[in-house]
Every structure is written in C-alpha cells, then in structure tokens.
Amino acid sequence: DAGVTQSPTHLIKTRGQQVTLRCSPKSGHDTVSWYQQALGQGPQFIFQYYEEEERQRGNFPDRFSGHQFPNYSSELNVNALLLGDSALYLCASSPGDTDTQYFGPGTRLTVL
C-alpha cells in the first residue's frame, strides 16, 4: 500500500518565479492538506482540499493556491516567489471524516 507521495524531492527557483508541487494521497484517502515547514520550526497549515474544493485555509497570502483533481491528487502553486518561501513543503492525506493525517516525504524548495 503506497503512502503519500510528493514530487519533486528538491527544487531550486529564483525570486519572482512560480512553482508547482504535486502530491498523491494514500490509497483510500480523499482529503489533502498542505503545510510549510521552515527550518527549525513546526509545520504551518497552508490549506486543505476535499471534494476538489478548498475547505479551509491558514494564514498564507493569495500567492499560495492549490487544486485537487478527481483522483484526489493535489497541486500547490506559489507565485512571485520570495526568499522567505524557502522551506520544506509537506503534503498530508486523510479520510474525509477524520483529522488523522499521514504525511509525505516533502518537497524541499530553495528560493535564491
């Protein structure tokens, strides 16, 4: 049973560019959440997708957007990248009726 998968593993971008990160949930899970983990910090909630809709959003600017596809996979898009967007981006999946979330290995984004 495959767990949560994310791609790419690492990414290097320059300021002002745009990036798309991808996530496939654990089998049987229909809800995907995205978190940002800065160095030395705990993960911070960005948003959650359920039934292809953004169900909840954390305190992140509109430069952060997402999408969920009919097969429950998800994308995180970040526009106009800033140096401060450098972080580990974690995707987590869960069944829709529970908060118990299972995390992927993350995508390490470096903005130069």
Add this chain to the structure above:
Amino acid sequence: GEDVEQSLFLSVREGDSSVINCTYTDSSSTYLYWYKQEPGAGLQLLTYIFSNMDMKQDQRLTVLLNKKDKHLSLRIADTQTGDSAIYFCAEGGSTLGRLYFGRGTQLTVWP
C-alpha cells in the same frame, strides 16, 4: 490562534526512558498527536490520543494526557539510537482539518 509548546532538546542514554512533554491551549481539541521526523524526511505518525482518554500505550510508547492542565507527554521505553529524531506534538479537531504543531523536540540518544 492555538499554541503548542514543547521543550526544544532532550538527551538520554541508550536503554533509558525518554519523556517528551507538550502543552497546548485549545481545550476543544479532539485529538492530540505525536509525529516523528528524521533528518531530511517527512513526518511519521507515531500515535495519537482522543481527548477523552487519559493514557494510551502502544508497544514502547506511552501517551499521557492531562486535559485539565492541557499537558501531553510521550514516554519512549528502552530508548534506542534509532529513536534519535525530532518529535512533534500536534493538536487537531477544534478546527476541522488543520493540525497545530509545536516546534518539535530534538531527541538525542547516546550509546
């Protein structure tokens, strides 16, 4: 917003027990979680406890919850060098879908 606090570092000798502590502020939390993060990796769900429970045991792991004091602890029995990692406490359920994490406790196990 919700706050989750953890001490940042803990060092123990191999074979000893480790106790990692966490405090949280939201009394309406439904579930409390412990995650483990090894270097360069994502978060691994270790265990969780429902808010109406006091204790949960799962092999070497024991979770204690004091809801009155909003205090959660994770005890690892017979700690091994492979247990060296960052351990995150997280609360969920008060706002469906999102988890609130502490900054993590770096556990170092000395041989």
